[in-house]
Amino acid sequence: MKNVGQSIILAGWVQRSRDLGGMTFIDLRDRYGITQLVFNMETNGKLCEEARKLGREFVIQVIGKVTERSNKNAKLYTGDIEIVVEKIKVLNPAVLPPFTIEDDTDGGDELRMKYRYLDLRRNMVRKNLELRHRMAQEVRKYFDSNGFLEVETPVLIKSTPEGARDFVVPSRLNPGQFYALPQSPQTFKQILMVAGLDRYFQIVKCFRDEDLRADRQPEFTQIDCEMAFVEQEDILQTFEGMMKHLFKTVKGVEFDKPFLRMSFEEAMNTYGNDKPDLRFEMKISELTEKVKGKGFSVFDQAAYIGGICAEGCGEYTRKQIDDLTEWVRRPQIGAKGLIYIRFGSDGVKSSVDKFYTPEDLKAIGAVFGAKPGDMIFILAGDKKKTLSQLSELRLEMGNRLNLRDKNKFVPLWVIDFPLFEWDEETKRFYAMHHPFTSPKPEDVEFFESDSGRVRANAYDMVINGVELGGGSIRIHDQQLQQRMFKVLGFTKEQAEYQFGFLMNAFTYGAPPHGGIAFGFDRLAAMFAGLDSIRDVMAFPKNNAGRDVMIDTPAIISDEQLKELNIKIDIKEKF
Ligand code: ASP
Numbered sequence: 001m002k003n004v005g006q007s008i009i010l011a012g013w014v015q016r017s018r019d020l021g022g023m024t025f026i027d028l029r030d031r032y033g034i035t036q037l038v039f040n041m042e043t044n045g046k047l048c049e050e051a052r053k054l055g056r057e058f059v060i061q062v063i064g065k066v067t068e069r070s071n072k073n074a075k076l077y078t079g080d081i082e083i084v085v086e087k088i089k090v091l092n093p094a095v096l097p098p099f100t101i102e103d104d105t106d107g108g109d110e111l112r113m114k115y116r117y118l119d120l121r122r123n124m125v126r127k128n129l130e131l132r133h134r135m136a137q138e139v140r141k142y143f144d145s146n147g148f149l150e151v152e153t154p155v156l157i158k159s160t161p162e163g164a165r166d167f168v169v170p171s172r173l174n175p176g177q178f179y180a181l182p183q184s185p186q187t188f189k190q191i192l193m194v195a196g197l198d199r200y201f202q203i204v205k206c207f208r209d210e211d212l213r214a215d216r217q218p219e220f221t222q223i224d225c226e227m228a229f230v231e232q233e234d235i236l237q238t239f240e241g242m243m244k245h246l247f248k249t250v251k252g253v254e255f256d257k258p259f260l261r262m263s264f265e266e267a268m269n270t271y272g273n274d275k276p277d278l279r280f281e282m283k284i285s286e287l288t289e290k291v292k293g294k295g296f297s298v299f300d301q302a303a304y305i306g307g308i309c310a311e312g313c314g315e316y317t318r319k320q321i322d323d324l325t326e327w328v329r330r331p332q333i334g335a336k337g338l339i340y341i342r343f344g345s346d347g348v349k350s351s352v353d354k355f356y357t358p359e360d361l362k363a364i365g366a367v368f369g370a371k372p373g374d375m376i377f378i379l380a381g382d383k384k385k386t387l388s389q390l391s392e393l394r395l396e397m398g399n400r401l402n403l404r405d406k407n408k409f410v411p412l413w414v415i416d417f418p419l420f421e422w423d424e425e426t427k428r429f430y431a432m433h434h435p436f437t438s439p440k441p442e443d444v445e446f447f448e449s450d451s452g453r454v455r456a457n458a459y460d461m462v463i464n465g466v467e468l469g470g471g472s473i474r475i476h477d478q479q480l481q482q483r484m485f486k487v488l489g490f491t492k493e494q495a496e497y498q499f500g501f502l503m504n505a506f507t508y509g510a511p512p513h514g515g516i517a518f519g520f521d522r523l524a525a526m527f528a529g530l531d532s533i534r535d536v537m538a539f540p541k542n543n544a545g546r547d548v549m550i551d552t553p554a555i556i557s558d559e560q561l562k563e564l565n566i567k568i569d570i571k572e573k574f
Contacts, residue, residue, distance in 0.1 A: 001080050003066040010035060010083060011061040011091065013121065014054050015101065024051045028060070028083075029101075031126065036069070036082040037062055050088055057094035057101065057118075063087040114548045116539055128536045132524045134250050136203055139223055139520075142245045146238065148199040148225070153188035155205070159498060160186050161434045164208035167218070170564040181207035184517060186434060187502050189226035190474060193513040194505045201225045203520060215466075215522055215533050218545050223523075225471075226515030232457050232473050235514050236261075236413055239469065243411065243461065251527055253409055259461075260412040267414050272306075272391030274417070277465030278410040280403035282308050284390045285367045287378065296355040298337070302380035306390050307339075309368035310397045313375035314344045328379065328393055335389045339378040343370050395465065404464070406529045411463045416440070419456040420487065428489050433458045435484055436502075437472035438514075444480075451487050457514070468523055471516025478506045 012030035022041040027034045039048040054060060064085040073079030099107025101121050112119040119125055140150065159166050162183035169179040182188075184206050192200045202224045210216060223242075227235060240259050247253040260278070267274050270283045287305045299305055316324075321340055328335035341350040341361050348361045356364075370376055377393060379386050398404045419439050420429040429451055431437060439447065443454040457473035475481045481503060485495040495503070521533035534540035541547050561568065 001068065004068050004081060006066050007063070008066055008083065009061060009063050010037075011059070013094075013101075014056055014058045014060060016056065017051065017054060019052060024048050025082075026051060026054065028062070029121070033077050035078045036073075036076075037064065037085050038067075038082045039085055044086075047085065047088065051085070054088075054090070055094065055096065057097050057121075058090060059092040059094065061089045061091055110542065110548060113540070113542060116549045120538065125535070128524070128528050128530070129538060131250070131528055132520075132536050135246060135524055135527060136520075138246050138249045139201075139203065139242065141249075142242050143199075143201045143225075146199070146241075148201045149197060150202055151192060151197065151200050152202065153182070153185040153192075153204070155181060157182050157188075160184055161431070161436075161499075162186065162206075162208065163430065163434070164210045167207045167209050170566060172563050175565045183208050184222060185224050186436065187499070189224060189515060190436060190502065190510075190513065191505050193226055193228040194508065194510045196228075196511075198228050200227075200515075212541075212543050212545060215519075215525070215531075217521065217533060217537065217541055219541075220533065221520040223469075223518040223520050224515075225517065226513060228511040228513040230473075230512065230514055232415075232459065232514065235471065235473070235516060236459060239461065239516050239518075240411075240413075243463075243468075246523075246527075247409065255409075255411065260410075261415055262412055263416040264414055264418065264455075265416070268387060272387035272389075272394065273465075274414055275460065275462040275465055275467040276412070276414075277395060277398065277404060278412060279405060279408050279464055280398050280401075282310065282394050282397060282403075284308055284387065284394065287364060287367065290364060290367065291356075291360075291378075294355045294360065296352055298339075299380055302382075302386075304383035304386045305378060305380040306386060307364075307368070307376050307378035308390060308394050308397065309365075309370050310375045310377060310401070311371075312373055312401070313397075314342050314373040316340075316342070316375055324377070324393075324396075327396065328389060333389050333392050334385065335379050335393075336381065338393075339380070341365065341370075341376040341378070343372050343374045343376075345372065409463055409526075411461065414460045414462055415458075416455045417458040417460070418452065419443075419454040419458075420451045422452055429487055431484075431488060432456065433470065433472050435488055435499075436474045436481070438475045438480070447483055448487060459516070461516070461518070463526065466522055466526060467519075468526070469516050469518035471514065473512070473514035476506060476510040476512050478503055481506065 010028060012028045015027035015029040015034060017024060017026040024039040026037040028037050039051040041048045062083065062085045064083040066081050067084050069080060069082050097118050098115055099105050099111055101118060103122065103124055105122060156169060156179040159180040160183045164183055166180040166183065169181065171177045171179060185202060185204055189200050204222055204224050205219050206222050207219050209218060244255050247255065264274055267276050272284050284306050287307055291299050291305055325338040328338050339351050341348065341364060343365060348358050350356065350361055365376060368376055379389050418432050419437060421432045423430055433456060438457045440455045440457060446454050460470040461468050475484060521536055524536040525533045528536055530536065539547060539549065
């Protein structure tokens with residue numbers, strides 16, 4: 001309104017135009033929103049004719065006067081005014097876009113990705129990038145004001161140990177040799193600590209050749225951080241501070257209490273998961289001892305029996321229970337069956353009434369504090385698998401009961417992770433985090449004798465069931481690092497070949513250090529209230545790892561292959 005009466009120049013894209021008798025209206029769109037242009041047949045017939053020829057997405061520039069609207073549009077930011085146009089210049093015509101550039105578009109996913117530049121013209125997509133930008137600025141502000149230096153690390157490097165497959169790049173100047181793209185800047189940030197840089201961060205691209213899911217992309221962005229002369233407590237405080245700053249400045253959400261901390265063991269036993277969603281309770285309770293020995297063979301043969309109590313589900317119909325049983329039996333979940341105990345208005349009833357008296361069932365109910373109107377669901381089997389199935393069931397019930405509110409945020413630190421993870425298939429230990437993670441000093445004595453029980457100085461930040469960040473205090477003692485490699489099955493030569501540079505650096509005075517990395521895309525998706533990280537990336541890849549806009553990966557020319565000494569040996573030709 002303060003511009004009313006002013007002569008202005010405005011440029012942008014034609015969102016839509018409407019002819020209403022003697023008037024033509026055009027919604028002109030730019031990055032900042034929509035402004036209505038108006039043309040009057042009576043006062044300027046020629047210009048009005050011109051306006052009627054403009055197609056969707058034409059790029060135009062107009063000269064006109066800002067005028068107060070008689071018919072105001074409260075939904076539009078500029079809805080109090082319109083531009084009475086005096087002159088139009090077509091800067092560029094456009095062919096008809098393959099989908100509508102509207103919030104509610106008719107374009108499917110693949111089509112929108114192919115024409116991502118058109119998709120990015122849509123409000124919602126652009127808003128996500130604006131949000132992401134805001135977050136990146138606040139991250140930088142926080143770190144800068146806390147003495148952190150942003151240092152860039154190289155992209156053409158050697159394999160880093162985050163446990164995924166590497167993307168590799170052949171070297172023309174070094175025939176037969178390859179760079180690996182960083183799965184993270186892990187080794188570099190540790191070396192920066194040896195170099196005395198003290199507090200490092202970087203908003204950085206990382207590359208992992210993994211199978212893709214909604215929250216995974218082959219290249220993604222981390223907020224990568226490292227500090228020297230610190231203990232775990234310093235790290236937790238500093239990065240909790242970063243998260244609080246981000247939530248406060250970008251989302252207007254304040255956490256007045258310190259983040260909850262939970263051991264890995266507790267998280268696994270009570271939520272079946274090392275990234276529990278604490279927006280709702282529904283804790284898992286173990287029933288193994290309580291329910292065995294009553295003649296029900298499923299329970300008698302199971303190594304673990306556990307359940308959850310779904311509040312207010314006591315009146316579930318047969319069909320709802322069958323539906324849930326089918327759900328847990330799906331291969332993705334893999335349970336054999338679902339046992340229920342219903343605390344209905346007509347008393348206690350269960351699918352195992354044959355084996356348990358009403359008193360037995362009530363005693364089970366007491367474990368969960370079940371009230372009339374509640375329902376207990378029980379799964380049995382191998383401990384690890386059953387806990388994971390219970391975790392899935394818990395989350396599903398959380399969804400069905402609308403307990404996972406996108407506007408509620410419950411952060412926590414999961415701490416005391418095991419250092420090693422046993423893999424049955426390959427019959428060896430893997431580093432649960434990565435091989436530079438330090439053990440708890442009190443567990444070092446079991447390092448070789450009972451590796452599985454050694455806990456790590458490692459921590460994850462979890463919000464709403466999403467692992468947003470993870471890190472550890474590192475090993476800075478070369479000897480301990482070598483023992484670590486040994487337990488992980490590296491020969492001396494392999495360790496030397498892969499990480500010799502780091503071991504060597506550690507001999508020149510490595511300070512105690514530790515760090516963390518946050519998944520920036522995931523964080524942005526959470527702030528945007530979205531499930532897929534693709535929506536907060538300007539140019540994401542599809543589920544097959546393809547960028548369908550630039551159509552890559554693609555074959556390269558025979559000359560290029562020759563220069564790189566590479567022969568392609570695949571049966572199918574593309
Ligand atoms: N480099 C680790 C990761 O990408 C994070 C860390 O330990 O700082 O998960």
